[in-house]
Amino acid sequence: MDIVYTIWLRNVKRYLRSKSRIVGSLGMPLFFMLMLGFGLNSIVSIPGMEEGYMEFIIPGIVAMSVLFTSVSSGIQIIWDKQFGFLKETLVAPVSRLEIMIGQTLGGATTAVIQGLILMVFALFIGLEPAGIVGFLVAIGFMALIGVTFTAFGIAIASRMEDMHGFQLIMNFVIFPIFGLSGALFPINSLPAWLRPLTLANPLTYGVEGIRYGLSGTAQIHPLISLAVMAGCATLMTVVGAYLFRKIST
Amino acid sequence: MHTGTLNQGTGSTLAIRVDNLTKSFDGLVAVDGISFTIESGEIFGLLGPNGAGKTTTISMLSTMLKPTSGTATVNGHDIVTGEDDVRKSIGIVFQDQSLDEELTAYENMDFHGRLYRIGGEERRRRIGELLALVGLDDRKDDLVKTYSGGMRRRLEIARGLLHEPKVLFLDEPTLGLDPQTRNLLWEYIARLNDETGITIILTTHYMEEADRLCDRVAIIDRGTIIALDTAENLKASIGGDVVTIASPDPDAVAGLLTAPWISGIERHDGSVTIRLQDADRHIPGIVTAIHQSGIGITSLSVRKPTLEDVFLHYTGRTIREEEVSGKEAMRMFHRAGRR
Ligand SMILES: Nc1ncnc2c1ncn2[C@@H]1O[C@H](COP(=O)(O)OP(=O)(O)O)[C@@H](O)[C@H]1O
Ligand SMILES: [Mg+2]
Numbered sequence: 001m002d003i004v005y006t007i008w009l010r011n012v013k014r015y016l017r018s019k020s021r022i023v024g025s026l027g028m029p030l031f032f033m034l035m036l037g038f039g040l041n042s043i044v045s046i047p048g049m050e051e052g053y054m055e056f057i058i059p060g061i062v063a064m065s066v067l068f069t070s071v072s073s074g075i076q077i078i079w080d081k082q083f084g085f086l087k088e089t090l091v092a093p094v095s096r097l098e099i100m101i102g103q104t105l106g107g108a109t110t111a112v113i114q115g116l117i118l119m120v121f122a123l124f125i126g127l128e129p130a131g132i133v134g135f136l137v138a139i140g141f142m143a144l145i146g147v148t149f150t151a152f153g154i155a156i157a158s159r160m161e162d163m164h165g166f167q168l169i170m171n172f173v174i175f176p177i178f179g180l181s182g183a184l185f186p187i188n189s190l191p192a193w194l195r196p197l198t199l200a201n202p203l204t205y206g207v208e209g210i211r212y213g214l215s216g217t218a219q220i221h222p223l224i225s226l227a228v229m230a231g232c233a234t235l236m237t238v239v240g241a242y243l244f245r246k247i248s249t
Numbered sequence: 250m251h252t253g254t255l256n257q258g259t260g261s262t263l264a265i266r267v268d269n270l271t272k273s274f275d276g277l278v279a280v281d282g283i284s285f286t287i288e289s290g291e292i293f294g295l296l297g298p299n300g301a302g303k304t305t306t307i308s309m310l311s312t313m314l315k316p317t318s319g320t321a322t323v324n325g326h327d328i329v330t331g332e333d334d335v336r337k338s339i340g341i342v343f344q345d346q347s348l349d350e351e352l353t354a355y356e357n358m359d360f361h362g363r364l365y366r367i368g369g370e371e372r373r374r375r376i377g378e379l380l381a382l383v384g385l386d387d388r389k390d391d392l393v394k395t396y397s398g399g400m401r402r403r404l405e406i407a408r409g410l411l412h413e414p415k416v417l418f419l420d421e422p423t424l425g426l427d428p429q430t431r432n433l434l435w436e437y438i439a440r441l442n443d444e445t446g447i448t449i450i451l452t453t454h455y456m457e458e459a460d461r462l463c464d465r466v467a468i469i470d471r472g473t474i475i476a477l478d479t480a481e482n483l484k485a486s487i488g489g490d491v492v493t494i495a496s497p498d499p500d501a502v503a504g505l506l507t508a509p510w511i512s513g514i515e516r517h518d519g520s521v522t523i524r525l526q527d528a529d530r531h532i533p534g535i536v537t538a539i540h541q542s543g544i545g546i547t548s549l550s551v552r553k554p555t556l557e558d559v560f561l562h563y564t565g566r567t568i569r570e571e572e573v574s575g576k577e578a579m580r581m582f583h584r585a586g587r588r
Contacts, residue, residue: 006363014351084347088408091311092364093336249313 003094007102008109011073015110022114025072029065029118033058036184037125046186054126059138059211060183062115062122063145067203069114070146071174073107074153074240077247078163087249100154100244104237107150108143115142130216137222138213144229145206151233151240158243183207187219202232263322264289264416264448265310270319272305279305281472282319287450289415292442294463295452296556298568302472303452304344307420310450311341324415337365340409344420344452346401350394354385354404357393358411365412372411379407383437399430406437410447417441419451423458431455435462454568456556468560475563484554487562488512490528491554495520495547496539502546505538513562519547524554 015022037054044053080086089099116139119127129135156169180194181203190198198204209225212218218225265287272280280302287293295303308314310323312332321328324338348357355376362372380386383403393401402422409417422438423431439462442449453459459466460480467477476483489512496502502521506514510531513524525531528551539546560568 002363002366006360010349010352010356010360013356014349017351083350084343084345085349086347087313087343087345088347088349088361089364091313091336091341092361093333094364 003098004102004105007089007099008106011076011103011106012109015073015106015113022117025065025069025114026117026121028068029061030121032064033061033118033122033125047188052126055128055215056186056211057184058119058122058127059214060181060207062118062138062142062214063181063183063203063207063210064178065118066111066115066142066145066206067149067174067178070107070111070149071153071170073110074103074150074155075157075160075163075166075169076107077103077154077157077244078160078166081157081247081249082162086247090247090249096245096247097241100151100241101237103154104147104150104240107153108146111146111150112139112142115146127214130214134213134216136213138210141206141209141213141225141229144209144226144233145203147233148202148206148229148236151236155236155240155243158240158247177201177203180204181207182219202228205229205232262289263287263325264291265293265321265323265450267306267310267321268319270306270309270321271317272302272309272314273317278472280309280316283469283472283474285467285474285477287448289448290442290446291464292438292449292451292462294459294466295450295469296454296456296459296466296560296568297452297469298454298566300471301454301469303454303469304420305472306469307341307418307450307452310335311339311418312336337412338415339418340412340414340416341418342402342405342409342420342422344424346405348393348401348405348408351392353390353392354380354396355389357404358408361408361411367412375411375413379410380404382441383407397430398426399433402426402430402434403437406434406441410441414447416448416450419449421452421454423453423455431458438462456560456568460556466556468556468563470560470564476559480556483556483559487554487559488524489526489554491522491524491552491558492528492532492535493520493522493550494535494539495549496544497547498544501542501544502539505542505544506535 036057041052041054046053046056077086123129180198180201182198187195187198187204205220205225205228208218208220209222209229212222212225263286267283267285269282269284270280271278271282283306295306297303305314309316310321310328312328312335315329323335326334326338328335349360352360358376358380359372362376367375377386380389383406385400385404385407388400393404396404419438423434426434435458438449441447451462463480465478466480466483467474469475478486494502499516499519499521503514503516506521506523511523511525515522532551536546536549557567
């Protein structure tokens with residue numbers, strides 16, 4: 001546990017210290033939230049929801065922010081590899097599993113903080129908190145998204161030599177995962193052929209979970225969302241730990 | 250192979266025993282069946298040019314790489330079956346920097362101390378002591394990215410010592426540092442060994458480093474150890490002082506030098522290099538002989554042999570610093586950029 005904490009602490013310290021990264025990665029989600037939210041609020045109405053489009057996409061954008069932050073946290077391992085720091089960790093008499101778990105929890109924590117900052121902004125533009133329990137439910141789902149996708153980032157980083165592949169992963173894996181998650185559109189309004197893809201996408205359940213927590217309504221039952229996200233987080237951690245065990249410096 | 254008479258097989262105080270250790274990377278044999286032992290308390294040097302297999306050897310001994318064949322023990326633990334015990338016994342400074350530049354020196358040390366499960370009070374005390382030892386206590390709360398190359402190296406050495414290892418590995422500890430910083434580091438390393446009796450194994454391609462710092466030196470080339478002894482004995486083994494005579498007619502000079510006390514003679518373009526014991530006594534005779542036969546001497550120099558001469562003697566090549574492979578050059582470039 002000490003080891004997990006040590007690795008976690010380093011990740012969180014580095015995150016809190018990199019003010020420009022924090023601010024920089026708020027840019028795109030804020031842009032989405034403001035443009036789509038205000039731009040489409042009056043022309044789009046979501047079937048089955050009294051609130052406007054703004055209320056609908058806030059959870060989606062929060063999820064997006066958690067998604068992007070956690071994937072890049074996981075991929076940070078490549079920087080550790082290139083800057084040599086990974087060796088310092090790997091030569092210590094500790095198991096790779098502890099290192100990987102610490103790294104995952106660290107990444108998830110920073111992703112949740114990033115999501116929370118966004119939620120605070122959202123309070124000023126239309127987010128109406130549905131009570132403390134709902135808020136905690138939302139945080140729980142953010143944490144599960146964080147664990148799932150940090151572990152995913154670690155899995156990718158364990159197999160990549162340098163950052164060249166990063167853009168490829170972002171464009172061909174992460175953006176589609178975001179686009180097909182029901183973050184921006186209600187699942188029911190998608191064409192029938194896209195719906196299975198959306199339902200096969202773990203982020204969909206994360207978004208729905210956050211949405212349930214923040215607005216009290218969701219198209220997928222929160223317990224189903226919880227089960228799927230918990231399963232995904234576990235599975236990705238196992239895969240990430242397996243690949244990280246074989247990482248070479 | 251030249252083997253020293255010191256420290257042969259005295260069992261109980263061995264810090265490292267290497268037996269026929271081999272590593273190949275798909276086809277390329279980087280380390281080729283090396284064997285040696287290191288006494289506890291020794292400073293042992295692995296001297297060789299770039300690509301000789303030094304880092305690969307250190308990586309195997311520190312459990313970062315699995316050997317292809319052969320065995321080794323560190324502090325009595327097998328490097329394959331006793332991996333965790335080996336890791337607890339060693340401290341290591343890698344060839345390439347391995348600090349977190351976004352953390353302070355203290356935080357880097359603290360991270361390490363926690364990773365090696367050193368309790369809070371003791372951890373703080375030892376970090377304080379070690380940072381003072383390497384002269385960084387007044388900069389301990391500065392981010393490492395503001396440190397110079399020499400400071401980083403000192404910090405890495407302090408960090409490697411934090412968990413009180415029995416054996417310290419230093420892979421090219423002074424690579425890329427200026428001569429002054431290098432001297433300073435040598436002093437630290439020697440004092441450390443003196444005061445704590447820690448066993449140190451260091452790799453280098455600087456002759457002077459091996460010569461000044463190491464109790465014994467193994468010269469490694471193309472994955473094999475070609476000579477192993479004290480620097481003193483190695484230099485004596487190749488036949489004494491080195492006299493270089495430049496002349497318009499080097500062939501004639503070489504033809505003249507046939508006395509039995511000349512232990513070696515080599516022709517290079519425009520000059521002749523001979524080896525002999527007690528050169529000072531023989532020089533006047535040599536000069537007279539050359540003059541009497543009417544051959545001119547352009548210049549003449551006498552010097553004590555260096556480990557460079559030893560390397561040249563055994564391999565026919567020199568360890569030159571410019572023979573840096575592409576990848577190595579890139580790494581050094583990166584390091585320079587970060588320093
Ligand atoms: N991971 C690796 N994969 C393939 N070849 C390697 C690897 N590591 C080292 N080598 C090769 O093994 C040889 C020895 O390298 P190294 O041990 O780094 O030498 P040194 O440290 O003495 O400069 C070199 O030819 C190098 O290119
Ligand atoms: Mg090397």
